Amino acid sequence: MTEKLSADMAGLTHAAELLKAGDVVAFPTDTVYGLGADARSDDAVEAVFTAKGRPSFNPLIVHVDGLDMAQELALFTPAALAFAQDTWPEPVTLVLPLRADAGLSSLVTAGQDSVALRMPGHPIAQQLITAFGGPIAAPSANPSGRISPTNAEHVLSGLKGKIAAVIDGGPTPAGLESTILSFLGDPPSLLRAGTYLPKGFALAETLDNAPTVPGQLASHYAPSAPVRLNATKPKTGETHIGFGPIAGDISLSVSGNLAEAAAKLYATLHEMERVGATAIAIAPIPQTGLGIAINDRLRRAAAPRNA
């Protein structure tokens, strides 16, 4: 049984109690829904890996309610601290050296001596972390390799019966995962393109070149149906997803707005899944701004499947 909780004080209090008991709870963030567990508990974190079917070598992002909690977990250089102060709660995750006394389960970091930290910019997520009173490890709340969830129904369609609860906070505003920056080196490097657009970091060069981020492996974010990219016209049997002047059967954004397309991308792919589309073709998306993150996810959705 998976409980659907309301995004009010009663729902949040109950969700925090479930987390304290070591249960797994999905919750909305500004980007996508996360699958949360007590980041200090081996058993709770293991339950996240089991529910998702996620390989244990793929580390999880730890969610904090602010810089105080973050600094108990990781070592911040002055540059990393200044960046976080200026930027959080924008959707950007920082990879930093793990503190020896952080107290996190080693499953969270997959045994690495670094940790990925993020302060979600969604009131429900922030209130949940504060009510729980500690760091929450949370990958996206989808079965490993599949489309990330942007509403509570998506979470349930993938994980119903496998997790204790989901907080229903409606659709997530951004719709694409956070940007990941590694502050292990100087200058920092981009590990995953996302909703936050970094200024002054080598963008395209580092995108295809992050072997320590398994989420960056080719096949990911994938619907069951095969996906064809840069399709100005559909072939027989394909459902056509449009953008801008290319109308398609359904459009990511009729006006060609990239933020709208990012917010709608996963919901549209989930809808293809729900209606049983057998082949999907997607119109070209410009490789600028948010289009970089959208095209990154689309390439992975279209990549040959692992098995």
Ligand code: TXA
């Ligand atoms: O927007 C988001 O970031 C969402 C919401 C729920 O916060 N979370 C999310 O988590 O996308 P997940 O697990 O689906 O993706 C996290 C990525 C993975 O590719 C993982 O390999 C990488 O972060 N990661 C985690 N810890 C890392 C570390 N110490 N070093 C490098 N990469 C790390």
Ligand code: MG
């Ligand atoms: Mg994910």
